[in-house]
Amino acid sequence: MQQVPNLFLIGPMGAGKSTIGRLLASELSREFLDSDHVIEARCGADIPWIFDVEGEAGFRQREMHMIDELTRREDVVLATGGGAVLREENRRALRERGTVVYLFTTVEQQLRRTARDRSRPLLQCDNREQVLNAMYARRDPLYRATADLIVRTDRRGPRSVVNDILRRVRRLADPLQHSDTRAAP
Numbered sequence: 001m002q003q004v005p006n007l008f009l010i011g012p013m014g015a016g017k018s019t020i021g022r023l024l025a026s027e028l029s030r031e032f033l034d035s036d037h038v039i040e041a042r043c044g045a046d047i048p049w050i051f052d053v054e055g056e057a058g059f060r061q062r063e064m065h066m067i068d069e070l071t072r073r074e075d076v077v078l079a080t081g082g083g084a085v086l087r088e089e090n091r092r093a094l095r096e097r098g099t100v101v102y103l104f105t106t107v108e109q110q111l112r113r114t115a116r117d118r119s120r121p122l123l124q125c126d127n128r129e130q131v132l133n134a135m136y137a138r139r140d141p142l143y144r145a146t147a148d149l150i151v152r153t154d155r156r157g158p159r160s161v162v163n164d165i166l167r168r169v170r171r172l173a174d175p176l177q178h179s180d181t182r183a184a185p
């Protein structure tokens with residue numbers, strides 16, 4: 001069987017990129033990278049602080065350099081930030097250097113999963129639903145245009161999402177071996 005390529009997870013805040021990514025990497029005995037966390041570690045500061053001091057533009061610049069660096073690694077599972085697809089450079093790096101999985105979820109689920117969160121500066125407002133709907137309208141077409149696979153993550157647990165991704169990624173890597181249909185004799 002062909003080896004599973006780099007796996008890059010994209011999708012909105014609360015889709016489960018960090019949660020699913022960690023589980024997926026452990027199933028594949030691979031290194032797990034989370035671009036948000038690596039940016040924070042390199043900066044010695046958390047994302048809200050970076051947004052406060054450098055603005056969203058400063059964060060996006062750091063994110064672009066990080067995606068370029070991390071997508072050049074081999075045999076990794078990489079969880080990207082929810083806004084990574086906004087830049088064309090990021091979309092290209094992701095598409096060219098691995099298999100891209102869009103973790104889809106609904107705004108309703110996002111609201112639930114990010115309800116008490118203080119680490120996402122773009123959601124520290126009173127009109128979270130409106131903000132998330134606007135992000136969905138802008139970003140969903142970009143996630144779709146970048147992804148090799150789209151996997152629903154609403155109304156199912158992380159373990160089921162991971163099994164689904166593994167099955168579909170293996171089929172993509174080796175369609176003959178993992179075909180669901182049998183060739184006629």
Ligand SMILES: Nc1ncnc2c1ncn2[C@@H]1O[C@H](COP(=O)(O)OP(=O)(O)OP(=O)(O)O)[C@@H](O)[C@H]1O
Nearest residue numbers: 012013014015016017018019081082113156157158
């Ligand atoms: N499939 C799932 N079912 C139930 N809860 C989930 C699922 N995936 C993630 N969660 C929960 O939702 C919350 C947000 O998940 P997570 O931090 O992995 O999202 P994310 O996509 O990495 O978000 P961000 O883009 O902001 O980094 C966590 O509390 C996590 O436990």
Ligand SMILES: O=C(O)C1=C[C@@H](O)[C@@H](O)[C@H](O)C1
Nearest residue numbers: 013036047081082083120121
């Ligand atoms: O959706 C977004 O724009 C963001 C998502 C998070 O992963 C972080 O990258 C940051 O909070 C911005």
Ligand SMILES: [Mg+2]
Nearest residue numbers: 017018036079
């Ligand atoms: Mg995350």
